[in-house]
């Protein structure tokens with residue numbers, strides 16, 4: 001069976017060049033990078049190079065990168081670490097309603113443990129209002145955490161504008177850039193970002209490795225204590241093959257960014273236009289044009305359960321994702337779609353197709369051929385559907 005992977009926002013395959021490089025650091029160069037002998041020194045050199053590759057992609061200095069076990073840990077380190085380090089100054093945090101759970105749940109946890117939390121709403125396109133952010137700022141505000149591009153609907157937030165405000169008001173600014181890395185250009189200096197989360201497995205690197213950019217001079221309290229690695233910010237023997245693979249993935253992402261943006265944008269727009277013209281009673285979730293992440297398609301197909309749609313697609317070899325919180329084993333509709341004002345019913349019928357490097361025009365043709373048939377079949381079984389309703 002033909003198989004088409006359209007779930008790149010969940011994870012990406014490891015690039016063969018990345019896997020090949022990592023292999024060397026599993027079997028040949030296996031030393032502990034803290035060791036002074038040859039085995040250690042060789043790994044230390046490769047880690048230094050990876051740190052430079054990661055820093056280069058986001059406009060940072062290598063000394064400002066702390067490697068972690070992934071995006072989730074980097075989000076936790078940024079928010080918990082900054083909140084703790086800044087507690088003398090204040091206890092108020094600001095985030096948005098559409099953050100990844102690694103940010104939202106960390107903020108909510110702090111909100112129940114001595115901190116004050118403001119969760120900003122978003123508009124129907126999934127974008128926050130900079131005016132509302134300004135109004136939410138108090139003398140005790142210590143941290144603003146707003147994601148760059150949303151993982152479900154692809155909305156891109158006005159990061160530069162927010163960075164100007166937080167800088168002027170001397171508030172720390174954390175950005176979860178896991179989805180935008182390699183797809184949007186990121187310059188932490190120009191954007192006035194203090195803390196930036198990135199993850200390897202969303203950019204064709206290995207799983208279980210990520211990084212937090214910590215602007216020089218910004219203090220974050222560590223979550224873990226031990227061997228004092230990563231300048232004491234993240235103790236624990238480094239995941240050397242993972243970090244080295246992440247570095248290579250960042251280098252490749254930088255080289256490919258321009259051509260990939262063009263490739264993904266063209267596939268995305270073809271897919272969106274095709275779905276909108278071939279299926280009735282369908283709604284595009286998230287913004288269009290330049291405010292949308294280049295690889296994201298998210299639609300609500302009325303009178304259909306997202307889960308049944310996913311199963312039907314899987315049966316014909318198409319891997320996609322729904323807007324339900326399937327990770328938690330429940331079928332709660334997505335907090336992102338609800339925050340954008342969708343009803344539970346419409347949110348339940350949502351489908352996310354996230355494109356990647358290896359997808360082709362033929363993949364899109366196949367989906368546009370098969371998806372309307374599946375929708376017709378499922379709707380034929382739905383008591384709520386009549387062709388004329390809207």
Ligand SMILES: *Cc1c(COP(=O)(O)O)cnc(C)c1O
Pocket residue numbers: 009010069070071072073075100102147149150151176178179199200201202208209210
């Ligand atoms: C995937 C993702 C994360 C979590 O990263 P992991 O490396 O899987 O822990 C955080 N934020 C966003 C926006 C993501 O898409």
